[in-house]
Amino acid sequence: MPETHLRRRGALRELLREREIDALLVTDLLNVRYLSGFTGSNAALLVHAGDSADDESRTIFCTDGRYLTQAGVEVPDLDRIIERRSGAALAERASRGGSAIRRAGFESQHVTVDGLDTLAEAAGDVELVRAPRLVEGLRAIKDEGEVEALRMACAAADRALAELIAEGELRPGRTELEVARELERRMVANGAAGPSFDTIVAAGPNSAVPHHRPTEAVLAAGDFVKMDFGALVDGYHSDMTRTVVLGEPADWQRELYEVVARSQAAGREALAPGVALRDVDTASRSVIEAAGHGERFLHGLGHGVGLEVHEAPTLSQLGNGTLEEGMAVTVEPGVYLAGRGGVRIEDTLVVREGGPELLTLTTKDLVVV
Numbered sequence: 001m002p003e004t005h006l007r008r009r010g011a012l013r014e015l016l017r018e019r020e021i022d023a024l025l026v027t028d029l030l031n032v033r034y035l036s037g038f039t040g041s042n043a044a045l046l047v048h049a050g051d052s053a054d055d056e057s058r059t060i061f062c063t064d065g066r067y068l069t070q071a072g073v074e075v076p077d078l079d080r081i082i083e084r085r086s087g088a089a090l091a092e093r094a095s096r097g098g099s100a101i102r103r104a105g106f107e108s109q110h111v112t113v114d115g116l117d118t119l120a121e122a123a124g125d126v127e128l129v130r131a132p133r134l135v136e137g138l139r140a141i142k143d144e145g146e147v148e149a150l151r152m153a154c155a156a157a158d159r160a161l162a163e164l165i166a167e168g169e170l171r172p173g174r175t176e177l178e179v180a181r182e183l184e185r186r187m188v189a190n191g192a193a194g195p196s197f198d199t200i201v202a203a204g205p206n207s208a209v210p211h212h213r214p215t216e217a218v219l220a221a222g223d224f225v226k227m228d229f230g231a232l233v234d235g236y237h238s239d240m241t242r243t244v245v246l247g248e249p250a251d252w253q254r255e256l257y258e259v260v261a262r263s264q265a266a267g268r269e270a271l272a273p274g275v276a277l278r279d280v281d282t283a284s285r286s287v288i289e290a291a292g293h294g295e296r297f298l299h300g301l302g303h304g305v306g307l308e309v310h311e312a313p314t315l316s317q318l319g320n321g322t323l324e325e326g327m328a329v330t331v332e333p334g335v336y337l338a339g340r341g342g343v344r345i346e347d348t349l350v351v352r353e354g355g356p357e358l359l360t361l362t363t364k365d366l367v368v369v
Helices: 002-018 029-036 053-058 065-074 086-094 113-123 134-139 144-166 176-189 204-208 251-269 277-290
Strands: 023-026 043-048 060-063 079-082 103-106 127-130 200-203 224-229 231-233 240-245 302-304 311-315 328-331 334-337 341-344 347-350
Touching (some): 065 079, 086 113, 144 231, 144 328, 144 347, 224 341, 277 311
Parallel strands (some): 060 079
Antiparallel strands (some): 043 060, 200 224, 302 311, 328 347
């Protein structure tokens, strides 16, 4: 997709010019991938701001000799140098006479203190300035190719859960670990490269722990079983949570599930371009607060998903900014009753004019297994 990466680098150059930065040294590997298509474990980019499209030709890619062939395939449109210390090599290149770089940005959210010393030594007289999360800001808004990758990742997770239930793999007597491993196996069988994060399966009282790690705990009749999982496709992560009941649910379980389901629906309905991030959280949270469980909703409402399973934007009371068309986010309210059980319902959605696009299609009705 050279044209896609060309467009992304053009958008980055506009940001650099706005900030009066002559070039950006990109060392975060996911940002390198986003801007160039490279998927190896060592690389950096030097993106010149310039003042015209012709300045694209001055962008330089660097990796080491292990990836010489791979770089030729994945990054065919950029000049490249081969050097083990990729970031330092590009900082040194920026310092050479005739480069027209006086101020170079670096990804301060990624570079360590020691790493900055190395870059500064290599950069010589070039001034290094903090330029955090410029690329992450671009990544927050997905193009249609990215949405399709997310759609495929969500579909792999949907199919895995449907098969798990239909074939009787979610039942009393199995352990949380067995269910988690089976979910992951089925996601791979349905086209995923692997799980997008460590799968959560939490049964009975464990379901009241938001990020419980699966154990040898045995599923029992009457348990809530909370499953938070996702699939990885073409580098993009899905994220979904469903909570089911093993056997006939008690009244308190139905009531708790209904509260969370209404809260989740309110959060989904609040997703629209121009809406403040914290207002989406408020729309969902207010439903739970009205039901008397406000202090048992222990986390923010959601987060962006893409090349990382947690990325910008953040849907919470601490979130700054507004939603924009094309952002991919989760909506995942939960209520957790310590010692009894908890419910979380989570979808991955894309913000659209006229209403969000739902990517995780598994039913949100209370499933009794």
